[in-house]
Amino acid sequence: MIDRRAFLEKSALLSALGFLPRALSAEEYERDVMGSPVGTMPNFRGRPCVVSSANGINGVKVAYDRIRGGIDPLDAIIAGVNLVELDPDDQSVGLGGLPNEEGVVQLDASCMHGPSRRAGAVGCLEDIATPSLVAKAVMDYTTHVLLVGPGARKFAVALGFRTQNLLTEKSRQDWLRWKSRLSKNDNWLDHDDDVKINWTHGTINMNAVNAAGDVSSVTTTSGLAWKLDGRLGDSPIHGAGQYTDNDVGAAGSTGLGEINIKACGGFLTVEFMRNGATPEQAALKTLERMVHVTEPRLLDQRGRPRYDIQVYAVAKDGRYGAATMYEGASFAVCDERGPRLEPCAYLFKTADRPR
Ligand code: ASP
Numbered sequence: 001m002i003d004r005r006a007f008l009e010k011s012a013l014l015s016a017l018g019f020l021p022r023a024l025s026a027e028e029y030e031r032d033v034m035g036s037p038v039g040t041m042p043n044f045r046g047r048p049c050v051v052s053s054a055n056g057i058n059g060v061k062v063a064y065d066r067i068r069g070g071i072d073p074l075d076a077i078i079a080g081v082n083l084v085e086l087d088p089d090d091q092s093v094g095l096g097g098l099p100n101e102e103g104v105v106q107l108d109a110s111c112m113h114g115p116s117r118r119a120g121a122v123g124c125l126e127d128i129a130t131p132s133l134v135a136k137a138v139m140d141y142t143t144h145v146l147l148v149g150p151g152a153r154k155f156a157v158a159l160g161f162r163t164q165n166l167l168t169e170k171s172r173q174d175w176l177r178w179k180s181r182l183s184k185n186d187n188w189l190d191h192d193d194d195v196k197i198n199w200t201h202g203t204i205n206m207n208a209v210n211a212a213g214d215v216s217s218v219t220t221t222s223g224l225a226w227k228l229d230g231r232l233g234d235s236p237i238h239g240a241g242q243y244t245d246n247d248v249g250a251a252g253s254t255g256l257g258e259i260n261i262k263a264c265g266g267f268l269t270v271e272f273m274r275n276g277a278t279p280e281q282a283a284l285k286t287l288e289r290m291v292h293v294t295e296p297r298l299l300d301q302r303g304r305p306r307y308d309i310q311v312y313a314v315a316k317d318g319r320y321g322a323a324t325m326y327e328g329a330s331f332a333v334c335d336e337r338g339p340r341l342e343p344c345a346y347l348f349k350t351a352d353r354p355r
Helices: 004-016 026-034 054-068 073-085 131-141 149-159 169-180 257-263 265-274 279-292
Strands: 049-053 107-113 118-125 146-148 204-209 215-221 242-245 249-255 309-315 320-326 330-335 338-343 345-348
Touching: 049 054, 049 073, 049 309, 049 320, 054 073, 054 204, 054 330, 054 338, 073 107, 073 131, 073 204, 073 215, 107 131, 107 242, 118 131, 118 149, 131 149, 131 215, 146 149, 204 242, 204 249, 204 309, 215 242, 215 249, 242 265, 249 257, 249 265, 249 279, 257 265, 257 279, 265 279, 265 309, 279 309, 279 320, 279 345, 320 330
Parallel strands: 118 146, 320 345
Antiparallel strands: 049 204, 049 330, 107 118, 107 215, 204 215, 242 249, 249 309, 309 320, 330 338
């Protein structure tokens, strides 16, 4: 059997000389040259694995069980993240997410389906608790990949998604506290100074592969708390908040989205894996790139980032890994050993974190 590179070089030459009508697509190559469609190579030895941010610890089990039961990996991980989207106590995603500076919850989500090479996303979506499902609906029912704002809401309502007020009492109280503490000179009396507002960011990213090596990814979030009206983070951006290539694997992120967008973190991690890095090495290399693209105001004098980001990755053969800027974060994984939290690899020690 000729190897893929030699084949592609040869076919490009023949094509240029007019002997082949056009280059083969990846699917055609796998079917015609390797003898089977992408992702279902007969000798492929994969193992199902689901990896996510730590808040997906229950969701990875739901997704893994579904994958083992024969459900498509993207449907399985969307069921996994739906748990978090619908949890009013998680203030970083879906229902109960912290609002923007105007007190409005605006949600972002995106997904990619490896075997069919399709993608969907929504940004600044209001009033619908499960943006991951709306992102998948964009993929399933339109020729587009990204709908935002009122248009995204209109689309979801047309498809029958239920609208509801996503601002829970707890998130409204946190928003009022944040607002009242903004300035000593405004007309709001600062109140509850001793009450800490716990979350200012958060997201869930989940990536999965099944035994046939079919890969998918999804990321869903309420974005940065108190963001400007209309701000899109990395989560709805394919190649940033998440990315899948069915030949290689999938990756996604949580943390400061503005940095991740500039580094194309999801895409870059998959590309590092394509070039031979393990999922953990790929995640670490992506973090290094993120530091490299960081503007000075977000770095201390020694070049250490004043923010945190985590990168999660799964390879087509079921290997997985995750990394964070600063020591201490964990991630969720589920495979044949069951659901568990594992420590992320890290770039910097906790002691090195800028004060
Ligand atoms: N990445 C999200 C965003 O920037 C926030 C987060 O994950 O904390 O919208």
